[in-house]
Amino acid sequence: MTLAAPALDHVDLRTPEILAAIEPDHERILITTGPRSGLTIIVAVHSTRLGQALGGARMWTYAHWTDALADALRLSQAMTLKNAAAGLLRGGGKAVIRVPVGTAVTPELKRQAMLDLGDAVASLGGAYMTAEDVGTSADLMAIVAERTEHVCGLPAEQGGVGEPADATAAGVHAGIVATVAELFGSESLGGRHFCIAGLGQVGGRLARSLARAGARLTLSDVVPSKRELADELGAAWVEPEDAHRVVADVFVPCGLGGVLTPETIAELRVRAVVGAANNQLSSRESAALLAERGILWAPDFVVNGGGVIYLDLASVPGADEALVGERVGAIGETLAGVYRESAARGITTLAAAERLAFARLDAAR
Numbered sequence: 001m002t003l004a005a006p007a008l009d010h011v012d013l014r015t016p017e018i019l020a021a022i023e024p025d026h027e028r029i030l031i032t033t034g035p036r037s038g039l040t041i042i043v044a045v046h047s048t049r050l051g052q053a054l055g056g057a058r059m060w061t062y063a064h065w066t067d068a069l070a071d072a073l074r075l076s077q078a079m080t081l082k083n084a085a086a087g088l089l090r091g092g093g094k095a096v097i098r099v100p101v102g103t104a105v106t107p108e109l110k111r112q113a114m115l116d117l118g119d120a121v122a123s124l125g126g127a128y129m130t131a132e133d134v135g136t137s138a139d140l141m142a143i144v145a146e147r148t149e150h151v152c153g154l155p156a157e158q159g160g161v162g163e164p165a166d167a168t169a170a171g172v173h174a175g176i177v178a179t180v181a182e183l184f185g186s187e188s189l190g191g192r193h194f195c196i197a198g199l200g201q202v203g204g205r206l207a208r209s210l211a212r213a214g215a216r217l218t219l220s221d222v223v224p225s226k227r228e229l230a231d232e233l234g235a236a237w238v239e240p241e242d243a244h245r246v247v248a249d250v251f252v253p254c255g256l257g258g259v260l261t262p263e264t265i266a267e268l269r270v271r272a273v274v275g276a277a278n279n280q281l282s283s284r285e286s287a288a289l290l291a292e293r294g295i296l297w298a299p300d301f302v303v304n305g306g307g308v309i310y311l312d313l314a315s316v317p318g319a320d321e322a323l324v325g326e327r328v329g330a331i332g333e334t335l336a337g338v339y340r341e342s343a344a345r346g347i348t349t350l351a352a353a354e355r356l357a358f359a360r361l362d363a364a365r
């Protein structure tokens with residue numbers, strides 16, 4: 001996965017506030033300087049209660065190393081919820097490789113960083129398995145595999161299962177069908193209007209699958225050339241800053257996180273928000289604001305779990321492809337259960353999804 005947004009070539013999380021807001025209940029946090037790359041590598045193992053932690057390795061530019069730490073702490077916590085909600089016997093973890101601002105990321109530096117990451121992962125003795133994420137790829141995971149067996153998502157020609165975007169998009173599609181059924185009493189997407197913001201690996205695939213299902217589409221991306229996809233699919237185009245204001249049935253954020261702020265929520269003109277983007281809520285308060293406006297929100301860590309389900313289940317030797325597909329499709333039923341729980345208890349969909357994940361974690365105590 002690569003994030004092409006030019007305005008986001010580095011991450012500045014203003015860490016003192018962010019770090020103060022994080023309860024560091026992680027099992028292990030490894031912070032090391034890669035001997036080959038010289039880069040700070042952080043591996044956060046949040047929980048292994050359900051099994052070996054699984055989560056991707058992000059290689060990105062951060063203003064300060066503590067920004068990378070804050071990201072690793074939050075992302076690994078989210079992986080615990082995602083893996084538990086997906087019903088996997090997997091804990092939550094994440095690796096972050098911090099590229100200092102202004103560093104040229106050459107192929108050689110990437111190779112050195114992947115070897116360093118492999119050693120860091122190996123030093124944890126199997127507590128954590130890594131995979132691709134923003135800034136890394138299946139090809140880079142093959143380099144990690146030179147140093148550790150605890151890596152998945154290698155290219156098919158090297159015996160791996162490749163990148164998980166197909167499965168992620170299939171899971172979000174299933175979540176959209178479940179949401180439409182909840183709202184309109186029918187699973188048919190024909191004539192329903194979706195606004196997709198972010199046409200990368202996942203959003204692009206989703207646009208095609210929704211178009212095949214007869215949906216009406218409005219598409220958006222910060223990269224203007226993505227408009228070609230809208231033309232190809234006969235979809236409308238909207239500039240990214242206006243995407244959340246489109247009058248539609250469902251807003252589908254597939255770009256970066258943090259899109260659902262009090263300001264954007266007040267301007268939404270949809271019945272539901274269902275998308276692949278991680279960490280969509282700017283804060284917990286956003287979940288309540290969406291509920292107050294009567295907008296159904298599909299918790300991101302439930303609806304975008306297709307990729308991790310695929311990486312976990314397809315990586316097992318002799319994996320049954322059809323069964324993996326069924327488990328990805330079951331995200332629709334999981335989400336329908338979250339909606340029912342939310343309505344029955346009068347709680348937000350976020351709280352209902354967390355209840356589901358925590359129940360699975362508690363059962364494993």
Ligand SMILES: NC(=O)c1ccc[n+]([C@@H]2O[C@H](COP(=O)([O-])OP(=O)(O)OC[C@H]3O[C@@H](n4cnc5c(N)ncnc54)[C@H](O)[C@@H]3O)[C@@H](O)[C@H]2O)c1
Nearest residue numbers: 002003165168198200201202221222240255276277278307
């Ligand atoms: N790829 C996966 O399997 C997977 C799995 C789980 C979660 N996710 C999450 O889904 C999201 C998309 O992942 P991806 O692999 O498709 O990433 P990607 O980098 O391939 O695509 C992201 C796209 O969003 C666009 N974008 C960025 N900011 C935008 C904005 N403000 N408005 C409109 N477009 C914007 C980018 O230009 C790019 O085309 C990310 O948040 C990612 O963390 C992906």
